[in-house]
Amino acid sequence: MSKGAWSLAPLGLFALTAFAQGPVAGDGDLYIRVIDVGHGNAAVARMPATGESGERDHHYLVYDTGRWEDWERQATLEAIEQVVPRSDVIDFMVLSHADMDHIGGAAAILGAYQVDKIIRAGKKATVFQSDVAIWEETDRAIKAESAKVLDLSEQDVPAGTRFQFGETTLTLLSGFAVPPEEWGELQPAHQRNAPTIVIRLEFAGRSVLFTGDSIGCRHYEIDDCDEPIATEKYMLGNSDSVEIRSDVIVAPHNGSISSSSPAFVAGVAPEWVIFQSGSAIYELPRTATVERYIRAGVLPSRILRTDRGDHEGPKEWPQGRIEGCADVPFDDHIDIVITASGDLAVGYSQPNPPPEQSCN
Numbered sequence: 001m002s003k004g005a006w007s008l009a010p011l012g013l014f015a016l017t018a019f020a021q022g023p024v025a026g027d028g029d030l031y032i033r034v035i036d037v038g039h040g041n042a043a044v045a046r047m048p049a050t051g052e053s054g055e056r057d058h059h060y061l062v063y064d065t066g067r068w069e070d071w072e073r074q075a076t077l078e079a080i081e082q083v084v085p086r087s088d089v090i091d092f093m094v095l096s097h098a099d100m101d102h103i104g105g106a107a108a109i110l111g112a113y114q115v116d117k118i119i120r121a122g123k124k125a126t127v128f129q130s131d132v133a134i135w136e137e138t139d140r141a142i143k144a145e146s147a148k149v150l151d152l153s154e155q156d157v158p159a160g161t162r163f164q165f166g167e168t169t170l171t172l173l174s175g176f177a178v179p180p181e182e183w184g185e186l187q188p189a190h191q192r193n194a195p196t197i198v199i200r201l202e203f204a205g206r207s208v209l210f211t212g213d214s215i216g217c218r219h220y221e222i223d224d225c226d227e228p229i230a231t232e233k234y235m236l237g238n239s240d241s242v243e244i245r246s247d248v249i250v251a252p253h254n255g256s257i258s259s260s261s262p263a264f265v266a267g268v269a270p271e272w273v274i275f276q277s278g279s280a281i282y283e284l285p286r287t288a289t290v291e292r293y294i295r296a297g298v299l300p301s302r303i304l305r306t307d308r309g310d311h312e313g314p315k316e317w318p319q320g321r322i323e324g325c326a327d328v329p330f331d332d333h334i335d336i337v338i339t340a341s342g343d344l345a346v347g348y349s350q351p352n353p354p355p356e357q358s359c360n
């Protein structure tokens with residue numbers, strides 16, 4: 001190679017960095033987009049299958065549906081439309097639990113798409129009036145849809161239950177209408193969150209874990225979690241028969257320290273961690289939570305967040321912080337691609353926007 005060619009290399013690298021996009025999915029790959037809905041959860045997956053006459057086909061999963069304001073619903077729907085053509089059917093929709101930052105977009109998605117099957121916790125929201133209103137609207141939208149509904153308040157779906165979509169296997173790891181009695185006394189917020197539906201996707205020997213608002217620790221403000229509780233304890237207890245180990249985890253409860261107990265993190269042993277957090281009042285993801293993953297061997301460069309640049313306060317993980325920044329939603333989607341041969345790539349779907357676009 002000539003000296004001239006070498007001197008071009010840095011320029012080429014710069015160009016790649018400046019215009020880098022997320023990993024690109026081929027037709028036969030599993031493609032997941034973790035949507036930047038702000039504080040809440042929503043993800044969409046395109047799962048490859050082979051059609052009846054041997055042609056390439058796809059199935060689609062939506063795991064939680066983001067937040068409830070009209071503009072948030074619209075933006076969540078647009079992010080889903082980039083993955084699921086309007087003319088296609090959403091094969092499976094998971095509504096992890098009744099909180100409105102998880103079911104908020106469901107009515108809009110049900111209005112826009114035919115949805116084949118829905119699994120929901122089913123227990124009505126009762127604590128906050130706004131939650132109740134969104135829950136009732138979602139309930140009406142589900143009932144108006146001709147979807148097959150698995151309602152955990154009407155039937156048990158045991159841990160280990162599998163759903164097959166083409167070459168992708170979904171396994172339910174936990175999911176209840178209300179916390180089982182043997183989980184013991186839980187504070188009110190834990191009672192709402194702990195029954196959350198947890199799903200593990202497996203494709204080509206690789207796996208991605210969606211944990212919703214799983215609970216694993218007693219405290220929200222004290223970093224003391226030697227003994228896991230609730231959802232995480234339950235999944236660890238089953239892990240001999242229902243695998244929890246996963247290459248990628250969408251970390252529970254937006255990165256709160258009441259989840260991601262050290263024992264659970266060790267059991268999952270992820271290579272990549274995604275925090276679905278936004279600019280709210282909670283200072284998530286917490287540094288204390290992120291450090292549990294780093295102590296378990298996860299490289300900081302493999303920890304991604306949907307609130308790049310955010311600066312809520314001193315307890316929030318400072319990686320990428322822009323002083324005084326309240327990160328705007330929908331600019332930090334995270335894409336996961338697993339190829340048929342088992343190669344895994346995870347990355348932001350677009351370059352980090354400049355602060356004037358990324359921060360309020």
Ligand SMILES: [Zn+2]
Pocket residue numbers: 097099192193213
């Ligand atoms: Zn919740």
